[in-house]
Structures are given as structure tokens and as C-alpha cells.
Amino acid sequence: MHRYFTASFLLIFLINTSIRAQSGRDNELFRRADSLHAKILTIDTHTDTPMQFFSNKSIDLGKWNPNTRVDFVKMQEGGLDAVFFAVFLEQGSRDNAGNIIAKNKALAIFKSIGDHISKYADWVKLVTVPSDVYLAKRQGKKAVLLGIENGYCIGNNLSNIHKFKQLGVAYITLSHTKNNDICDSSNDKPEHNGLSEFGIKVVREMNRLGIIVDVSHTSDKTIYDVVRYSKAPIIASHSCTRALTNNRRNLTDAMIRLIAKNGGVIQVCMVPHFVKSPLSGKATVADFVDHIDHVVSVAGIDYVGIGSDFDGGAGITGCKNVAEIKNITVELLRRGYSPKDIEKIWSSNFLRVMAEVQNLAE
Ligand SMILES: [Zn+2]
Numbered sequence: 001m002h003r004y005f006t007a008s009f010l011l012i013f014l015i016n017t018s019i020r021a022q023s024g025r026d027n028e029l030f031r032r033a034d035s036l037h038a039k040i041l042t043i044d045t046h047t048d049t050p051m052q053f054f055s056n057k058s059i060d061l062g063k064w065n066p067n068t069r070v071d072f073v074k075m076q077e078g079g080l081d082a083v084f085f086a087v088f089l090e091q092g093s094r095d096n097a098g099n100i101i102a103k104n105k106a107l108a109i110f111k112s113i114g115d116h117i118s119k120y121a122d123w124v125k126l127v128t129v130p131s132d133v134y135l136a137k138r139q140g141k142k143a144v145l146l147g148i149e150n151g152y153c154i155g156n157n158l159s160n161i162h163k164f165k166q167l168g169v170a171y172i173t174l175s176h177t178k179n180n181d182i183c184d185s186s187n188d189k190p191e192h193n194g195l196s197e198f199g200i201k202v203v204r205e206m207n208r209l210g211i212i213v214d215v216s217h218t219s220d221k222t223i224y225d226v227v228r229y230s231k232a233p234i235i236a237s238h239s240c241t242r243a244l245t246n247n248r249r250n251l252t253d254a255m256i257r258l259i260a261k262n263g264g265v266i267q268v269c270m271v272p273h274f275v276k277s278p279l280s281g282k283a284t285v286a287d288f289v290d291h292i293d294h295v296v297s298v299a300g301i302d303y304v305g306i307g308s309d310f311d312g313g314a315g316i317t318g319c320k321n322v323a324e325i326k327n328i329t330v331e332l333l334r335r336g337y338s339p340k341d342i343e344k345i346w347s348s349n350f351l352r353v354m355a356e357v358q359n360l361a362e
Contacts, residue, residue, distance in 0.1 A: 033326045041134060043347045043351070044070075049083075072123060080325055082145060087149065088312070090150070094152075096155075117144055128146075151173070151202060161202065164211075173216055174202070174217070174222065183219070187217075203230050208362045212353065216249075223259075233262050234264045235264050235265050235353055236307075239307075243298075271314050284317045285330075
């Protein structure tokens with residue numbers, strides 16, 4: 001009996017000591033993450049927060065909002081300097097009436113994003129070029145950038161791309177979960193066998209105007225076609241890796257290599273069923289960082305970043321919203337990534353691509 005108690009106490013003592021050592025190390029990693037976020041620029045290249053503006057008119061991005069995963073207060077708390085708001089268009093009918101509705105919807109979303117930013121003009125600003133993202137950080141301001149999610153709103157009129165460029169759009173995701181007139185989607189049956197003839201013209205026009213082509217959501221063949229026709233590097237603004245989670249929305253190693261070879265970047269997302277198969281358990285920050293590790297192992301440290309997809313389905317254990325993103329940095333530090341590497345992942349890889357695409361514009 002006595003010996004049993006002694007052994008039990010010893011065991012409890014050892015467990016407690018190891019938990020204390022573990023949490024002491026976690027505290028130290030969190031302190032390092034905290035000071036790193038103060039120094040380096042951090043950017044999330046895909047959130048669907050504007051979708052919430054229309055379903056919940058009372059949303060105030062200057063307050064902690066229980067219904068959104070992104071707002072300016074959570075950005076402050078999480079140490080996120082810059083965020084892409086997606087102008088998201090659900091795929092509707094592909095005819096003149098549908099195209100007009102999509103374009104008008106896009107314009108209404110651009111307007112509402114502008115309204116939310118101007119309400120907090122001394123805190124947040126809209127930026128369209130990489131140098132202004134860095135400037136905003138130096139000024140102590142949050143930066144909002146714009147992407148269009150679904151080229152559907154271009155309709156069949158290339159001049160709309162110019163209109164969107166004037167409104168500040170930095171990238172266009174060619175499709176969403178259904179085929180459109182530009183290309184095939186990863187979640188639909190092949191129709192154009194990749195990019196359509198019109199889609200090729202869209203890619204060329206985007207190149208000419210310095211808008212990044214985004215292949216998240218598009219079919220495998222579309223990705224190969226885009227790399228073939230784009231003279232500028234391309235991105236996947238919010239995509240995981242298929243080697244780790246077998247889902248058509250995720251990128252194969254061959255695609256990752258191709259995008260990297262073309263000078264582009266893969267921005268890994270936090271949608272649970274892309275991060276981890278629902279059958280094998282809940283997705284955690286460690287599972288998410290496994291995808292970053294995988295892109296690094298396949299293509300190198302210069303071709304990976306983060307595009308959460310918050311408010312578009314993202315949120316994992318340990319990183320439910322943008323206030324918790326330092327947990328990602330903690331995990332990267334734990335795995336031995338250097339501050340320089342972490343800066344590449346959090347911003348400089350993506351901004352290099354954005355600058356190059358804009359420099360190649362005519
Ligand atoms: Zn998406």
C-alpha cells in the first residue's frame with residue numbers, strides 16, 4: 001500500500017513537472033510570437049467577411065463582433081496587419097441577366113467595404129500596392145486589400161476587369177464551386193477542358209492590368225492552362241495540399257511545384273475539411289501547419305503563405321478567428337522556423353508576387 005502511494009505520488013509529481021515545463025515553453029514561444037508580430041508584416045490573403053455585411057446589417061468592424069471571425073478589433077488582438085476582403089459572387093445563371101446581376105452585386109460589395117473602411121479612416125485604410133501595405137504598418141494602421149472571388153462578375157465583357165482594377169482589386173479568383181464562362185471549377189464536371197477561349201483573354205487582360213490570377217477553386221486542368229497562358233506569376237489565395245488531405249479543392253504536389261516554378265505562391269487555408277479529413281478527426285493548428293510544412297518540402301520556403309478563408313468556412317481548433325493567429329506563429333517557432341522564414345510565410349512571399357504582377361503590367 002505504502003509503496004503504491006509513493007509510486008503514485010512520484011508519477012503525479014513527474015506529470016505536473018512536465019506539464020509545467022511544457023506550458024513554460026509555450027509561454028516563452030508565445031512571447032516570441034508576440035514580439036515577432038510587432039516587427040514583421042502579417043497578411044491574410046483571403047477572408048469572406050463582406051458576405052456578412054449583407055446578412056447582418058448591424059455589423060460594426062470597429063467592435064468585437066460575435067458573428068464574424070474577422071473585425072478590426074480581432075485583427076488588433078491577433079496581430080494581423082493586413083487582410084484581403086473577398087468580393088464574393090455565388091455562381092448564378094450564365095446569361096445576360098445573370099451577368100448584370102453579378103456585376104451589380106460586386107459593385108454593391110465594393111461600396112459596402114468602402115463604407116466600413118471610411119467609418120474607421122484613422123485606423124484602417126484601403127491599399128492596392130505592396131509599398132502601401134508596409135506604409136500602413138509604419139503608420140500604425142490596418143490595411144484592407146480587395147480580391148474578387150469568382151470571375152463571374154466579369155460577365156462576357158473584358159472592360160469590366162478594368163473597372164474592377166480602378167476600384168482597387170488586387171486579385172481575381174477565376175471561379176467558385178461551379179463552372180463559369182472563364183473556366184472549369186474543381187467542384188463541377190469538365191465543360192471547357194480548363195480555361196475557355198474567353199478565359200484565356202481574361203488571364204491576358206488581368207496580366208496587362210497587373211491583377212493577380214488566383215486559381216483556388218478552379219479545376220486541375222484550369223490551373224495548368226493558367227500557368228501556360230499567364231505571363232505573370234499566379235497564386236492560390238486559399239488552398240491546402242492534396243497529399244495531406246485528398247480533396248479536389250486541394251493542390252497536388254505537381255501543381256504546387258508548377259506554381260512555384262512560375263514564381264507564384266500557395267496561400268494555405270484553414271477550412272477544417274481541407275486541412276484534415278473529417279473522418280480522421282478535428283483539424284488543429286498543428287494539422288494546418290503540416291500543410292505549410294508540406295508546401296515548403298515540395299517547393300521551398302519562398303512559395304508559401306496564409307489565406308485563412310475566415311468567414312468563408314475557416315476556423316480550426318486553436319485558431320477559430322483572426323484574434324488567435326499568433327498560435328500559428330507559435331507552432332512555426334516550435335517547429336524551428338526562423339523569424340525570417342516566418343516573415344516570408346506571413347507576408348513577404350505574397351507581396352513579392354503582388355509586386356511582380358504589378359510590375360509586369362503594361
Ligand atoms: Zn473560397
